[in-house]
Amino acid sequence: MIRRALIITGLIFLAALPSARAQDTIAIRGGKLLTVTHGVIENGTVLVEDGKIKAVGASVSIPSGAKVIDARGKVVMPGMIDAGDRLGLVEIPGEQITNDATEYSDPIHPELRVLDALNPGSELFRVTRAQGITNAVSTPAAGNLIAGQGAVIGLDGDTVQQLVVESPAALVIDLGESSKSIYAAKGKPPQTRMGQMAVLRQEFLSAQHYQAELKAYGSKQSEKKQETETKEGQGAKSAAPPAKNLKFEALAAALDGKLPVVIRANRVSDIEMALRLADEFHLHLILADAAAAWRLAGQLAEKKIPVIVGPILQEPSSMETLDVRLDNAAILHRAGVPLAFQTESANEVRDLPFEVEYAIGNGLPADVALAAVTLNPARFFGFDDRLGSLDEGKQANIVVLDGMPFHVKTHVLTELINGKVMDLSNRQTELYEFYKKKYGIQ
Amino acid sequence: MLRTSRVLYNFLILVLGLFLSKGWAQENRPVVIKGATILTMTHGTIEDGTVVIENGKIAAVGKDVPSPSDAEVIDAHGEFVLPGLVDPHSHLGVYSMPGVQANSDGNEMTGDIEAQVRSEDSINTDDPEIPRAVSGGVTTVQVLPGSGNNIGGWATMVKLNGGQTLDEIKLAGAPLSMKWAWGENPKRVYGSKGQAPSTLMGEAAVVRQRLYDAQNYTAKWKAWEDGGRKGAPPERNLQLEALADVIAGKVRLNIHSYQVNHFETLFRIADEFHFRIAALHHALDAYMIAPEIVRRHIGVVTFADEWGFKVEALDAIPQNAYLLWKSGVLVSLHTDNPVIEERNYIEQAAIVNHYGMPDEAALQMVTINPAKILGIDNRVGSIDPGKDADLTLWTGNPLELTSKAEKVFIDGKLIYTMKEGFLPWKGRPAGFNFVR
Numbered sequence: 001m002i003r004r005a006l007i008i009t010g011l012i013f014l015a016a017l018p019s020a021r022a023q024d025t026i027a028i029r030g031g032k033l034l035t036v037t038h039g040v041i042e043n044g045t046v047l048v049e050d051g052k053i054k055a056v057g058a059s060v061s062i063p064s065g066a067k068v069i070d071a072r073g074k075v076v077m078p079g080m081i082d083a084g085d086r087l088g089l090v091e092i093p094g095e096q097i098t099n100d101a102t103e104y105s106d107p108i109h110p111e112l113r114v115l116d117a118l119n120p121g122s123e124l125f126r127v128t129r130a131q132g133i134t135n136a137v138s139t140p141a142a143g144n145l146i147a148g149q150g151a152v153i154g155l156d157g158d159t160v161q162q163l164v165v166e167s168p169a170a171l172v173i174d175l176g177e178s179s180k181s182i183y184a185a186k187g188k189p190p191q192t193r194m195g196q197m198a199v200l201r202q203e204f205l206s207a208q209h210y211q212a213e214l215k216a217y218g219s220k221q222s223e224k225k226q227e228t229e230t231k232e233g234q235g236a237k238s239a240a241p242p243a244k245n246l247k248f249e250a251l252a253a254a255l256d257g258k259l260p261v262v263i264r265a266n267r268v269s270d271i272e273m274a275l276r277l278a279d280e281f282h283l284h285l286i287l288a289d290a291a292a293a294w295r296l297a298g299q300l301a302e303k304k305i306p307v308i309v310g311p312i313l314q315e316p317s318s319m320e321t322l323d324v325r326l327d328n329a330a331i332l333h334r335a336g337v338p339l340a341f342q343t344e345s346a347n348e349v350r351d352l353p354f355e356v357e358y359a360i361g362n363g364l365p366a367d368v369a370l371a372a373v374t375l376n377p378a379r380f381f382g383f384d385d386r387l388g389s390l391d392e393g394k395q396a397n398i399v400v401l402d403g404m405p406f407h408v409k410t411h412v413l414t415e416l417i418n419g420k421v422m423d424l425s426n427r428q429t430e431l432y433e434f435y436k437k438k439y440g441i442q
Numbered sequence: 443m444l445r446t447s448r449v450l451y452n453f454l455i456l457v458l459g460l461f462l463s464k465g466w467a468q469e470n471r472p473v474v475i476k477g478a479t480i481l482t483m484t485h486g487t488i489e490d491g492t493v494v495i496e497n498g499k500i501a502a503v504g505k506d507v508p509s510p511s512d513a514e515v516i517d518a519h520g521e522f523v524l525p526g527l528v529d530p531h532s533h534l535g536v537y538s539m540p541g542v543q544a545n546s547d548g549n550e551m552t553g554d555i556e557a558q559v560r561s562e563d564s565i566n567t568d569d570p571e572i573p574r575a576v577s578g579g580v581t582t583v584q585v586l587p588g589s590g591n592n593i594g595g596w597a598t599m600v601k602l603n604g605g606q607t608l609d610e611i612k613l614a615g616a617p618l619s620m621k622w623a624w625g626e627n628p629k630r631v632y633g634s635k636g637q638a639p640s641t642l643m644g645e646a647a648v649v650r651q652r653l654y655d656a657q658n659y660t661a662k663w664k665a666w667e668d669g670g671r672k673g674a675p676p677e678r679n680l681q682l683e684a685l686a687d688v689i690a691g692k693v694r695l696n697i698h699s700y701q702v703n704h705f706e707t708l709f710r711i712a713d714e715f716h717f718r719i720a721a722l723h724h725a726l727d728a729y730m731i732a733p734e735i736v737r738r739h740i741g742v743v744t745f746a747d748e749w750g751f752k753v754e755a756l757d758a759i760p761q762n763a764y765l766l767w768k769s770g771v772l773v774s775l776h777t778d779n780p781v782i783e784e785r786n787y788i789e790q791a792a793i794v795n796h797y798g799m800p801d802e803a804a805l806q807m808v809t810i811n812p813a814k815i816l817g818i819d820n821r822v823g824s825i826d827p828g829k830d831a832d833l834t835l836w837t838g839n840p841l842e843l844t845s846k847a848e849k850v851f852i853d854g855k856l857i858y859t860m861k862e863g864f865l866p867w868k869g870r871p872a873g874f875n876f877v878r
Contacts, residue, residue, distance in 0.1 A: 092751070092752060092756065093750075093752070094626070094752030094753065095752065123750075127749070127750075313783065313786050315539065315571075315780065315785075317539065317540055317541045317780055318540055318541060319540055319542060322540060346750075347749055347750035347751055354789065354843060357844060358843055360844060361843055361844030361845070361846070408792045408793070408841060408842065408843055409796065428749065428759045428760065429759075431759050432759050432761045435729055435730065435732075435765055439733075439769055441765065441768045441769075
């Protein structure tokens with residue numbers, strides 16, 4: 001029954017697709033609206049115009065000529081956001097040639113930008129968005145100590161420019177086992193956690209020195225400019241500016257607080273190291289992975305450190321994740337820590353809703369879980385003015401469901417990204433339809 | 443004096459006997475689970491039903507079943523009773539948790555044909571995943587060698603009863619079962635060393651040659667026996683003996699394979715040597731040749747949703763199980779632990795359910811169907827009188843991801859409660875051995 005409804009809805013929108021342009025006005029009418037910022041509105045309407053949410057409420061008048069999506073008996077929510085994954089960077093994890101997630105040449109790569117590797121042609125966008133995920137924070141994979149700069153993307157676009165919501169979104173640092181195991185094999189630092197911290201501190205100190213040099217040069221230049229103006233005609237010899245250093249530029253942005261710093265750390269000592277680093281250099285820290293974060297919940301809450309947990313079903317497969325537990329998110333929430341979820345995957349991002357359901361099953365209140373996959377990641381990375389809730393003025397990334405989100409029996413019926421109705425088919429649905437027809441299966 | 447001591451002796455025997463019989467009675471006291479929704483897996487769902495456990499077996503199940511008077515009664519209103527989950531494909535104990543080098547015992551990657559190795563010699567009965575798995579309602583597991591070799595070695599079926607030794611956990615009387623693997627993994631392992639096989643052609647050639655070697659080996663022994671066992675017997679070769687067992691049809695073959703061309707090569711080899719394949723494992727493209735799999739009566743053990751992680755998984759669809767099931771194939775799910783953690787096995791059923799599989803069929807794919815594929819459905823996989831009392835009480839419908847295993851019984855013995863954890867290991871120092 002649900003399956004049939006799904007297909008019929010799909011067909012309707014397939015047929016409607018050519019005319020469903022961003023500038024169209026669309027009214028999603030009569031649904032149960034999970035706004036995230038201002039509660040639940042029963043029998044509400046979301047009006048979308050020019051790719052943005054024009055109005056949200058129980059009594060929104062629908063302009064004539066608007067395309068109406070009947071959402072009576074349905075649930076309407078903002079698109080889900082995965083706060084950390086490899087979408088656009090990895091096509092087939094097992095094939096290195098399709099994998100641009102880790103630059104193994106050096107452990108220190110703050111200058112790398114996910115932006116430069118994103119592949120808008122990735123089939124993973126189609127497969128992933130079919131499950132209600134509209135956005136992701138795409139970050140380099142583990143392997144290096146400083147991994148590079150992540151980007152916030154939407155899962156629809158023909159070009160990189162169309163995909164990107166925010167870039168750079170954060171500087172990413174990995175503490176613990178990953179870089180030390182890779183560079184130990186190459187005989188390079190860091191080979192220990194001591195080595196990791198020493199390297200990081202030195203890099204940030206060098207970046208501070210670079211900043212100071214730039215500043216000194218800048219003030220010298222303005223002095224000279226004043227001198228030149230007063231002694232007109234006498235051309236002052238200008239000193240060469242400090243050589244542009246992309247690594248230090250990226251670290252400087254983090255030092256200035258312009259770029260949040262995602263530190264992926266799992267065991268208690270690694271999380272403490274992340275906190276020490278953030279304290280010393282006044283970094284805008286977002287803690288991620290965080291298997292043992294529940295052990296430091298009070299401290300994290302006190303310091304108001306946002307935490308990205310997940311995957312929830314992560315197993316203690318490595319020494320540094322032995323402390324992971326299913327109620328990590330619930331414990332952190334009870335202590336007052338703001339939360340988001342990540343899949344840290346590429347081909348399994350679409351299972352994000354099930355991960356959230358597990359967190360709920362292990363004590364996280366459902367409304368908190370909803371915020372953790374919508375508004376919170378948008379806040380953490382500073383794009384909550386554009387995404388993360390059903391509010392006027394935000395980009396129209398909206399999902400219509402046949403039940404409450406995250407339940408196994410709930411399915412995506414309709415999805416909008418930037419106000420455009422998405423085609424929810426992909427290679428998989430096409431293969432399924434082909435063989436179903438071939439075997440005469442209903 | 444003699445008389446007195448004899449009286450005393452008799453008295454002591456009597457007391458001891460009473461004590462023992464009391465202990466015995468307690469050990470074997472029947473357990474009755476009342477009021478639950480019973481998901482039998484073979485004869486539908488019984489609302490507000492009763493299951494009687496006696497002597498480690500299921501004694502009775504039904505709507506109105508009399509309880510033995512001395513039974514311990516568990517009121518399970520609002521709960522669901524499901525048979526213990528049966529995982530036909532796991533590396534539990536051979537890739538023990540955590541995944542450090544020291545725990546890597548699943549692939550003997552020193553030669554492509556490893557028919558002589560037995561997973562039981564690698565199994566770590568202290569794998570911390572065992573209590574975690576039981577907390578997810580898993581009770582029976584087939585432990586397989588990995589897929590680095592075309593012929594990986596012998597399987598072992600175990601019950602997760604917390605036994606300290608392999609003897610305690612091994613499923614006695616289980617059929618002979620072996621792991622083979624086809625496709626990317628073996629050719630990558632040996633191709634990267636500049637050895638055969640480095641192609642699918644190579645995989646077939648290596649395996650076929652070794653099967654002919656096994657035929658010759660059998661012939662040599664037969665000749666020696668037919669010749670009245672004169673002279674020294676031929677030298678025993680464990681690898682060829684194992685392959686001779688395969689050719690003789692004594693072994694259930696579980697073959698890791700993904701694509702249609704893998705399946706077809708395997709069918710050709712099976713036809714050439716006249717043996718049967720019990721099940722194609724992973725088999726993400728099996729839906730493409732569902733009718734042929736039906737015709738050959740081969741089971742399929744597959745992932746609910748493991749698309750796209752390598753090239754041979756690119757055509758995977760989450761309705762693979764559904765299309766096969768609708769076509770009449772015996773389908774099971776699996777974890778491939780630690781690929782999917784053993785504890786989370788039930789999620790596999792939930793995901794196929796999400797993609798259209800009816801509730802009961804989805805649950806059968808983690809209970810009775812794997813039991814049939816493994817040839818142990820006379821023992822486990824459903825709630826039927828006479829079967830092992832391997833049962834899980836779930837706090838809600840097991841297909842809801844918010845439901846939890848509340849009590850788990852293996853062979854009638856309560857081995858896990860949500861409150862107290864894994865009872866056989868209760869009080870053991872934490873270390874890796876924990877359930878969170």
